Amino acid sequence: MRLGVAPVSALAGRCGSVAAGLLLDRLAGEPPAEAHPVAWFGRLMEWLEERIWADSRPRGIAYTAMGVAVGILAGRLMRSVTAAVAFTAAGRELRRFAAGVGEAAAGGDLERARSELPVLVGRDPSALDASGVAAAAIESVAENSVDAVIAPAFWAVVAGAPGAIAYRAINTMDAMVGHRNDRYRRFGWAAARLDDIANYLPARVFAALVAAVVPERAREVLATVRRDAPAHPSPNAGVAEAAVAGALGRELGGPLRYGATAADRPVWGTGPRPGPADVPAAVDIAEKVERVLLVVLGIAWLSGARRGRY
Numbered sequence: 001m002r003l004g005v006a007p008v009s010a011l012a013g014r015c016g017s018v019a020a021g022l023l024l025d026r027l028a029g030e031p032p033a034e035a036h037p038v039a040w041f042g043r044l045m046e047w048l049e050e051r052i053w054a055d056s057r058p059r060g061i062a063y064t065a066m067g068v069a070v071g072i073l074a075g076r077l078m079r080s081v082t083a084a085v086a087f088t089a090a091g092r093e094l095r096r097f098a099a100g101v102g103e104a105a106a107g108g109d110l111e112r113a114r115s116e117l118p119v120l121v122g123r124d125p126s127a128l129d130a131s132g133v134a135a136a137a138i139e140s141v142a143e144n145s146v147d148a149v150i151a152p153a154f155w156a157v158v159a160g161a162p163g164a165i166a167y168r169a170i171n172t173m174d175a176m177v178g179h180r181n182d183r184y185r186r187f188g189w190a191a192a193r194l195d196d197i198a199n200y201l202p203a204r205v206f207a208a209l210v211a212a213v214v215p216e217r218a219r220e221v222l223a224t225v226r227r228d229a230p231a232h233p234s235p236n237a238g239v240a241e242a243a244v245a246g247a248l249g250r251e252l253g254g255p256l257r258y259g260a261t262a263a264d265r266p267v268w269g270t271g272p273r274p275g276p277a278d279v280p281a282a283v284d285i286a287e288k289v290e291r292v293l294l295v296v297l298g299i300a301w302l303s304g305a306r307r308g309r310y
Contacts, residue, residue, distance in 0.1 A: 011157055012304025014081055018156045019297040021085025021164075022149070022290065029092045037087050037165075041070065042172055049177065053187060060187035064173060064194060071169030075162030084161035088168040090148040091290050094120075094141065095283045101137045102279025105130050120144070123256045134274040135252055138282040142206075142244040143237040145286045147171050150209075151202035153293060170198050196235055203236035206289065207243035213288040214247045221246035228253075228268035238268065245269025247285055248278055 033039050045067055052059055078084055097119050104113035113133045114125040120140035128136065151171070155163035170191065177184045178192030207225050211218040224246030225239055232238025232253070245252040245268050252274065253267040 012300045014157050014160060015297040015304070016301035017081035018085050018153050019294050019301065020082040021156065022089055022091070022153060022294060022297075024082065024086040025089040026092050026290075028086070029096075030090055031087075037074070038168060038172060041067075041074075041169060042176065044070065045173060045176060055183075055186050057186050057189050060177070061190040063177070063187070064170075064190040067169045067173045067191070068166055068194075071166035072162045075160065075165035078161050078165065081156050081161050081164070084164040085152055085156050088152040088156075088164045091145065091286070094144050094148050095286055098137045098141045098279060099283050101133060102276050102283070105133045105137075105279070106276035130276055131273045134276050134279050135254075136256075137279045138244060138248070138250070138274055139237075139241050139252055141279075141282045141286050142240040143234075145289060146199055146203045146206045146236060146240050149286075149290050150206045150293065151199055153297070154202045154205065155198070157297075167198055170194050199236040203239040207239050209289040209292055210243040210247050210285060213285060213292055217247050217249065220249065224269050228266075231266040231268065233263075233265070242268040244282055244285060248274065248281055250274040250278055 030036060045063075048063060048066060052063055075084055097116065101113050101116050101120065104110075104116065110128075110130060110133065113130075114128060117125040117128070117133060117136055121136045123136060125133065125136065151167055152164045155167040157163075159166070173191040174188075174195035176191075177188035178195060179185075179188055207221065211221040214221065221243050225242045227242075228245070229238035229242040232241065241252055248269070249271040250273065251267050251269045251271055253265050253269075255264050
């Protein structure tokens, strides 16, 4: 199956549909889990994993290829770029959950903040203090703004509805099996590497937009990305998190724990560790990034429409 990448002259026409999809997500948010196509896809891939799992890369490659094929087929059947982006974007919910965690931590209700944090991150929140909760929420806003806003829009512009839904399939498979543990180190390798490829350009677009929305700190944003992002275990999350660290003037990263597994991560950014008051600032940056993206898409669409009239 081909994604059907359009010539440059057709990309501008898609930009209006992509912008409409992002606006629809902003207005309506995500559908209930039981009615969400991404949840349906997740259940399908769980069923498939139960039947083909083996501790081998070839089985994982087959699993990943089938998931991508399902995504492309679903996009071809859906046909609507606007609907595809609305179903695959989740910026509104991401920012809402992060803001809720920040509010709880700022109000001194660390128990509630910790209980809500697993919606955003996979790390163990049980021992996090207010600063640790804030850092986790900010890092999630940065990384997931790529996954939930920039990348679906990017791939929808490049390859229409099949591109957006195939991207979400890749990202979902990475979340399900792209882990460096005994079960998934080989089986999840293909999904994890494909997710790295799919997010490579969107992560760097996000960093550029962060610099654009905080022009007074643009130099620090770009310097932090160049200096600190390579130390992150993810080639893309490091770029997004370093960009937001530079924008806030805060230090992110450092040791964390996933269940029984400790990860001694380096830090990125300079300045004090974040506090709960920094979470709304990060949410505001993510909000401004999406607004600028909408403006860019709108300008591209209007430019294409004007050219078509002459």
